[in-house]
Amino acid sequence: MIKMNFENLIEKEIDEKRQGEALKITNNGDSPKKMYLESYGCQMNFSDSEIVASILTKEGFSTTSNIEEADLVFVNTCSIREKAEQTVRNRLKVYNTIKKKQNPGMIVGVLGCMAERLKEKFLEEEQLVDIVVGPDAYRDLPNLIKQVDDGRKAVNVILSKEETYAEINPVRLGGNGVTAFVSITRGCDNMCTFCVVPFTRGRERSRNPESIVAECKQLVADGYKEVTLLGQNVDSYLWFGGGPKKAFKSLSKKEQKESVNFAQLMEMVAKVSPELRIRFSTSNPQDMTNDVLHVMAKYENICNYIHLPVQSGNNRVLEMMNRGYTREEYLDRIESIKNIMPDCAISMDMISGFCTETDDEHKDTLDLMKKVKFDFGYMFKYSERPNTPAQKKWEDDVSEELKQKRLAEVIDLQMQHSLNRNEATIGKEYEILIEGESKKSKDKLFGRTKQNKVVVVDKANHKFGDYVNVLIEDCTAATLIGKAI
Ligand code: SAH
Ligand code: F3S
Numbered sequence: 001m002i003k004m005n006f007e008n009l010i011e012k013e014i015d016e017k018r019q020g021e022a023l024k025i026t027n028n029g030d031s032p033k034k035m036y037l038e039s040y041g042c043q044m045n046f047s048d049s050e051i052v053a054s055i056l057t058k059e060g061f062s063t064t065s066n067i068e069e070a071d072l073v074f075v076n077t078c079s080i081r082e083k084a085e086q087t088v089r090n091r092l093k094v095y096n097t098i099k100k101k102q103n104p105g106m107i108v109g110v111l112g113c114m115a116e117r118l119k120e121k122f123l124e125e126e127q128l129v130d131i132v133v134g135p136d137a138y139r140d141l142p143n144l145i146k147q148v149d150d151g152r153k154a155v156n157v158i159l160s161k162e163e164t165y166a167e168i169n170p171v172r173l174g175g176n177g178v179t180a181f182v183s184i185t186r187g188c189d190n191m192c193t194f195c196v197v198p199f200t201r202g203r204e205r206s207r208n209p210e211s212i213v214a215e216c217k218q219l220v221a222d223g224y225k226e227v228t229l230l231g232q233n234v235d236s237y238l239w240f241g242g243g244p245k246k247a248f249k250s251l252s253k254k255e256q257k258e259s260v261n262f263a264q265l266m267e268m269v270a271k272v273s274p275e276l277r278i279r280f281s282t283s284n285p286q287d288m289t290n291d292v293l294h295v296m297a298k299y300e301n302i303c304n305y306i307h308l309p310v311q312s313g314n315n316r317v318l319e320m321m322n323r324g325y326t327r328e329e330y331l332d333r334i335e336s337i338k339n340i341m342p343d344c345a346i347s348m349d350m351i352s353g354f355c356t357e358t359d360d361e362h363k364d365t366l367d368l369m370k371k372v373k374f375d376f377g378y379m380f381k382y383s384e385r386p387n388t389p390a391q392k393k394w395e396d397d398v399s400e401e402l403k404q405k406r407l408a409e410v411i412d413l414q415m416q417h418s419l420n421r422n423e424a425t426i427g428k429e430y431e432i433l434i435e436g437e438s439k440k441s442k443d444k445l446f447g448r449t450k451q452n453k454v455v456v457v458d459k460a461n462h463k464f465g466d467y468v469n470v471l472i473e474d475c476t477a478a479t480l481i482g483k484a485i
Contacts, residue, residue: 036070041078047181050170077114081383113200136160159202161244166211178465185231193389204245226277235287237262263291270299286324293340305452309349313368314361345451347376353403355394375421377414422475455482
């Protein structure tokens, strides 16, 4: 059972699939056109799909969760690993069958990172596809749809240095009405050598803080209780009036004075309402300052949980990955977190079997894990991505078998640590925010602690969005079992 949970976690990104749900919107026309949206990949993709839904809702489209009645079918895609792309290809086969048998008129659009990576080639490789749109071109969707209505295929994969969709109010899709994503930066300038994101999502840019605060205020007004601020590298958030990322040092005196960094932004969001919990993802060890940690410690409503991807515990591998920190610097960050917030939970991402990784270097990874004892982890086999620096420079020379073996060791160790960390919560009290029904029992609800641990409790009279104090009585490596107190 526990093992299964973990397998789920590893593939969380690509298995997490949400579909647009029917929206209660008023339409001027008699029978509005319906769109069906499916998202794969990171949280940013889910957030982007909500922006797409917003843009098309304004055009008179309504959303449906029934693909067979959809006029427009969009799949928001992920390129991070080969398997993620394969999942999308398999879905396209299913769409093809539906189009042939049940819904001949449907238009199929591909959004997101695969669209950006493959561009026009997508149209050649997948005959079914009518529209290919990259992550920065969603405002152009109404025009692209018109092109298809006129009988042409349509492509827009232009990346932008400014686009943040700042003022677009996302249509919340398939959510629980309690937690929401709010994007704060787009793109990534880090150029980790294994990663396709800088090529599919373009240059890093920060969103106007006023629009972020306004979105959070609206969410509070709509009854939401938690926001997750999203970016590939949230710690490098820096607002100085817009445009591609610049270093603080290179700003003019005036820009410096008026600029807003991540610690300041968090403070602004924390002040929106004490009832609104704040989370963020993803932190990058090279950019996370102690200022951020102090703001986290200062505000009760900022959750004490940090996702801090490490990728490897060996300095030579980290250098090849271009991660911008050493093992020692990473451990130093962990030290600071523990000093400033002793009860902060920490999770990681890890890659097993990167080019030229030796057994000893893999052991360094296990050793780092033993030093930190992460609460939680997302662990992957290295998957070579076309045109990344790693693919251009080095051979993907760790055999599949060895990657699998190393990954299994990393997962086994993480399971032990997760179990130990969870066991340490037994007998303690936590405040959880109720988010939904337990998947295993209709009589139970689940919520999360500030440390991002899932707690299952009896339903009693609790409602989604309630804060409930619980005593932890039992646990597995993935879940805590609690009792309301
Ligand atoms: N921006 C985040 C993560 C982006 S991708 C960061 O700062 O790290 C999410 C995770 O996918 C990464 O942390 C990494 O562990 C994994 N990943 C990225 N590219 C990969 C590849 N080519 N093969 C295997 N895993 C990869
Ligand atoms: Fe990828 Fe590294 Fe950016 S993992 S998203 S290039 S921080």
